[in-house]
Amino acid sequence: MKNILAYCRPGFEKDCAAELAQVSSEKGFYGYAKVVPDAGYVIFCFDQTEEIEGLIKQLDFNRLIFARQIIAINDLVDLEPGARVESLLEAARQLPLAEEVWVETADTNDAKALSGLIKKLDKPLRLGWKKSGVLRNKAVGVRHHVFLLDGENAYLGVSYAACRSEFPMGIRRLRFPAAGPSRSTLKLEEAFLQFIPEQKRATDLVEGMWAVDLGAAPGGWAYQFVKRNIHVIAVDNGPMQKALMSTGLVEHEKADGFKFEPPYTVDWLVCDMVERPIMVAELMAKWLANRWTHRAIFNLKLPMKKRYQEVMLCLELIENHLKKAGVAYHYQAKHLYHDREEITICIIAQ
Template identity: 30%
Template structure:
């Protein structure tokens, strides 16, 4: 349709970006029809695990988000100097966000409109461990994680296990191989009860196509119209 010509999300950002990997994140946000929404009442930082060199962080900054970027290696210089980006030198798999206050109970869900994203290089089982840790702790309402395969045969068993893990902890979860994914898929998980009304799973149907969606970038390929 006119929103996604040839089924491609508008993910090309003009100007220098630390890496082209940001396009995968924008495709995931378009698919979810959701994005981090910085507002006066929402002080949640978006957590970017395995952030270096900073492609996903840079895209999130263009949305106006504050970022906590976790990696053993520093980000691109421009991001390291950005006062809205907090760089944490450390392990993406052991990082934990600030814990809930004592007044919060174990039955409460994750903080509303809280996000964790990760494009960290790891074996599929490690990505599943990361997903389970965050889902079990209900540390974020929305999770976007790249599951990177090894070799020529996708690890579908590992992927099924990851999806089942998220659902076991009360999250919806879906996996997509986007145009900008390579030998990998993007996992998108979200808490069952969203703060902005009940979040319903969106399939690739006419209802999803009719939504305006998030438009941050330009078309990856220019439209080629027939000559008159």
């Protein structure tokens, strides 16, 4: 495989490309990005002839910030009218064997018009893959992706379990809870699911823990703790949802989130304040360096330009503070589906 195709939120193509350029060069792979504004994907072309699958397997998906999905591809496949499956199958014979095949598009309004074609192609494509022997149960962890651009063109690629999303189009779709105080609750729910492995949730999100929510009102993020019977100190001058307060699990502190200090070390700190990202990064670093919390999940509201560069500045600031304080930590960062002009970062102090 020669190139990489990364799905992203429309409008974030340049940021996704900048990140791919940096992480690939750090691994010794160099190339250039093909970016179409608001397309919802990026093609990164490499100068080397080495197999790009090797690069993908070296990456940590939860530390690829702007990529929703990442696959290795070759050239664009022309789809013959009336023989689309056959065109794709011919190209698939050049790929490694896979255990499954997905048909996808970009997350754009134009691409939504292809939903009918996807339904039409899905069953015959899977049958064709099976009959041809391209799909094999022994090809564990390998998946083929058909990424439709339109009815005449598609990219055919490969993803590996070592570094990919396990959701179609890289989108984890969640249902808004009826009792949720605001739709922002889905951000924290997605963050928990993305950053905390299922086997760790029994130790990292435990009944009886204590959390602090900075900028809590009306309680969208606090709700995610309350439904797990975790106590919350909700810090905000604004009002909290009455139903949330009636649970007895929430203490409302009417205070400035930048000035509040906890009375004791808490298990979790969360923050979704609309402030400059560097200010939020400074605040999070302060909490972790002072060991006021063991874990933190927070959003950085990004500027309109050079968003990836801004994220790197924030992460560097946090690293410098925690290194100086002697705090070892592990972080993950992601532009989640339920985020908008922001990214979510999870830091676990060790």
